[in-house]
Amino acid sequence: MSLITPARRTTATAQAPAAQSRPAPRRSGTPWMFLAPAIVLFVLFLAAPIVYAGYLSLRKVQVSGLGLGAKSRTEVWAGLSNYARSLTDPEFLPSVLRVGAYGLIVVPTMLGLALLMALLLDANRTRESIGKFARISIFLPYAVPAVVASLLWGFLYLPRVSPFNDALEALGLPAPNLLSNDLTLWAVANIAVWGGVGFNMIVIYTALRAVPTSLYESARIDGASETAIAWRIKIPIVMPSLVMTFVFSLIATLQVFAEPMTLRPLANTISTTWTPLMKVYRDAFTRNDIYAAAATSVIIALATFILSFGFLKLVGRRAFNQED
């Protein structure tokens, strides 16, 4: 086709000078055909559900009388009342604050450990066999599904079935109840850190591997110690990776669900609205109120969007300038 077109255009130009400024408006469907599968999938499985969730968040069920006869339930417009109910729910703000505290524990701990391990592995580049083993064993927890990990940890937390408690008792030490009011948040955070360090470590480590060794050599010639190399060269160079892992961790924090949901039946301290997403789940599937669930989902989606893009805007220039 591209071979034929120039020939056509020359004839067209010769016959009608007007067509020169504007090429023949012949529209081709070819790009659309190539795009169609992606567009269809995007519309069916992403755009349509989002629009539908937005629609549901503005609706509610209206019952007449006892609600027992046929046709006693009708769906009506609710305006913004679902949003008002979500935001004023006495359980909503505590769940948001709880997730905030959870994020303050998880994100720095997880990224700090991931960075530390990546630097340690990188410092040891020459001993490839140990490095490989260490890499895989740090990464492995990431391959364990969150539900399975939570069950495993749940067993370790429960005083009666935990081997740690037996060990502590044998040593004559008091065994803490990790699922008590004071410690539950830490117990949940621990599962997330355990599962997340490996993935973030691999991302940072991969960025470190891309740094040419000549940089380190010149630094050493200038008399820099290994610590100084890590602080002055390695960390600034992997800053974009750190920013990326931070955004991922931020999103994962806002969406924390599987870990507390799995631990919930084991203890009294995790309520069914412990995190905002658990509240969505409860509204939709325990209370059969998909309308309130949709409204809360929209709020969470907006918050995630604002936080992640706000953060990227804040650090974006500084982080990515390093690449120049």
Add this chain to the structure above:
Amino acid sequence: MKTKFAPLVAALTLFAVTACSSSDSDSSTQQEEPTGPVALTYWSWAPNMDKVVAAWNAKNPNIQVTVNKQDGGDPAVTKLLTAIKAGSGAPDIMQAEYQKIPTLVSSDAIVDIAAEVGSVKDKFPEGAWSGVTLGSEAVYGVPQDSGPLMFFYRSDVFDKNGLQAPKTWDDYAAAAEKIHKANPKQYLGTFSSNDPGLFAGLAQQAGGSWWGVKGDAWSVNINEPNTQKVAAYWGGLVEKGVIDNKPMYTPEWNAALNDGTQVGWVSAVWAPGVLEGSAKDTKGKWKAATMPQWDVAAPATGNWGGSATSVTTQSKYKKQAAQFATWLNTDPEALKLLAGTANVYPAANDAASVLTSPPAFFSDQPDFYTIAGEAAKVTKPFTYGPNVNVAYNAFNDAFGKAAESKKATAFTEGLATMQQTTVDDLKNTGFTVAG
């Protein structure tokens, strides 16, 4: 681009056509008179239900019933409600748990079969019957099985401490204290914030009934004196520390039953099956008894679990379906099969006559089902409302906090939270709430 959509469009059209063709007859109340044999489908999750139904099919060549095995109470209800919304795909007959019946009626999923079942009311204890009528004149199913509350205890531990099976709740409290004092690791029970069904049963025993119908309005009576008495009682035991405050059905609880840390269980007639799985090392040490009472002169019990056989709104042969439901749950032959092969504890008064040998885990207690029968007879009436799920969920959260705090006042405050949440939800959905 049009050609891209063609298969999708074709598939959707096909789907729409099949969906329409299967629901071409409108679901008006007009009873269709069958010209030949009638085929009915039945959703149930009871084991071996097909063998029970085979007995019916052999005797009723004109009404043939096919059992469609379900995963359990919750998934079956979700599936049924989806089929009702879709307009087709629902069975004719449905096993429905008592606490789900108001939701199913409210979603227009099951029908009133008062005219079809006639006078079977006398064949059931009042407690089971109130579960299918919702306190009205309508009948939304025939009671199938019930879970009368009973008390299970480790007889060896009781003997060692010189205790008798508790007759009253005061006895229970005294026994709990004595056992825990003798061995600080042992508890006679636990208060589980994960099991609103059990707490509802305990309130039922004390005379509570959480919902009610007053004309065109629902009433909610969760925070009422009888239930308050129950909440304060358990809160008191937890505060004293003589019973545990951890939830049931956790790995820890299973271990505690098996290693003799939990030496009693307020549960229902189906408990032997659970104990067999969780506490297999203690076989032969357990004994079943009737519930501790609030008033020995007027023995009572509540329910934990149980279901009815209902007819769906999509059934074309409601009369025949109701006929089958009645046979299944009242005919002596069917009751025998239900108890023997489907492993359910029939709700009918006649159940005691067909249950003769005790469950395997209680093989040295030949009068197990006599005790169960006594319990079932005194089951108090209890009405479930249209938002049991909301109230139960409020229980999980409010009593989780209360149990963790170990304060009796927190237990009664939990009831106020449950009441408030349940009423607010009803009002928000547009129900009229009385009182």
